[in-house]
Amino acid sequence: MTCRAPLMIGIVAAAASILLGMLAGSDTAAARTLLLLGIGGAVGLTAAVVTPNSIWSGLGFVLGGVPFAVLPGAGPAALVMATAAGVAALLHPSRPTRPHTIEYLVVLLVAVSAATVPQTATSPVHVTEFVKWAVATGLILVLLRMSPASVSRVQTAYVVGAAVGGGFSLILLLVDRTGDAIGSLAVIGYGRTGITGTTLRLAEVDGMEVARLAGTYVHPNYAGIFLLVGLALAIARTSGLLRAVATPVIALATIATLSRAAIATVVVAAVLFLVLQTMTRRARLVLACTGGAAAVALASAPTVSARLWASFGQNDVGSSDRARALANFVPSMEGRWWFGRGWGAVELLDEVAGYNANYVANTPLLTIYRGGILVGLVFAALLVAGCVISYRRLRTPDWTAGVLGATFLAMVLIALQLDFPVVTSPPVTMAFGLLLAAVVASPTSPPAVLPDSVRDPVTEGAR
Secondary structure, three states: OOOHHHHHHHHHHHHHHHHHHHHOOOOOHHHHHHHHHHHHHHHHHHHHHHOHHHHHHHHHHHHHHOOOOEEOOOEEHHHHHHHHHHHHHHHOOOOOOOOOHHHHHHHHHHHHHHHHHHHHOOOHHHHHHHHHHHHHHHHHHHHHHOOHHHHHHHHHHHHHHHHHHHHHHHHHHHHOOOOOHHHHHHHHOOOOOOOOOOOOEEEEEOOEEEEEOOHHHOOHHHHHHHHHHHHHHHHHHOOHHHHHHHHHHHHHHHHHOOOHHHHHHHHHHHHHHHHHOOOOHHHHHHHHHHHHHHHHHHHOOHHHHHHHHHHHOOOOHHHHHHHHHHHOHHHHOOOOOOOOOOOOOHHHHOHHHHHHHOOOOOHHHHHHHHHOHHHHHHHHHHHHHHHHHHHHHHOOOOHHHHHHHHHHHHHHHHHHHHOOHHHHOHHHHHHHHHHHHHHHHOOOOOOOOOOHHHOOHHHHHHO
């Protein structure tokens, strides 16, 4: 326990005592709410001081498996856990290191974004939405200030959560034809999702409606990003039985989402890794054959192949909507270029309003749509910096760093260009931040050893 912990405990204890005294005998709703928050804060601080590992593991599991869970009386579980993780990181600081360029850009992004709120806020909703986004984005700073062991705990827990959430969602996809079974998680906020009241999502493939995996991730496109991050971390940051079990489960769940952005991102990441990663010729040949076999297997699934190829057809509704939204982007920003349409714009929060508005389904452009051109430029700089770091990770002999780098590059090139939940959903923002932090923190020396199946015995023996 650091010297900060007793001081923080003393401050909170004193504040809690004063709060309890002020609220004694009061029976108003506001008083009860403040009392609940005070007790919750005291409990959370105690956990952050005494058992920080539970905070970090809880954050990873919730974000990977049940990212839209709600803690009764406290709010979105992922945001509460992220706040608790920040407090735990302050109370248990790692060895001081020089701030990374990514950290400076994140701070600048939050600062510039905060400056736009007074210009566009027309209700408290704008402020609330900004605060939620700021907490989600700030997770990058928390992760980069934590010790490697603590970060590893978060990443491992995320993989476990993604395997559990993905596996549970696969079961729901197979046995729940109405989408109502998710109501079994009503105690943590699931069960009444979207305008239909269920998480059931369908896609038209070859004239037939096919169910897509959503489950605990609420929407297939959201699920695609959560599972994409989980797949990269399962391959790069776990080993042994956990990797052997989690990787195929998460991969199968990713395919079952029928998210074209997620599936295409996985394919592009594999190609980038194969082409750019430093490895022996034998290793490259083995990986190329393995990847080719996986591609053939994927293409042999009629639903998946038809779904992917439909993207290039003139009758694809999703592609047509994206094209119209892109064409309407400049007119929609008329008079709004400097500060955007606001953090609480109704179309970004309401499913029906969003469908009617058909705003641009592109993460960088939607960032401008919400926060204005300056916010968009800083966010673009963050993406560029992340891509540069990812490329450097790909060019090292550490294949685990290469997997993470390839995934981030592919996500920026594909997923963020075709979809938008990184902007509109704080939990998805957190998953994106977890991947970016993993890329930044990836060690590149000493080089990791490739799995035995792709090692070149001649080259290895010569070292």
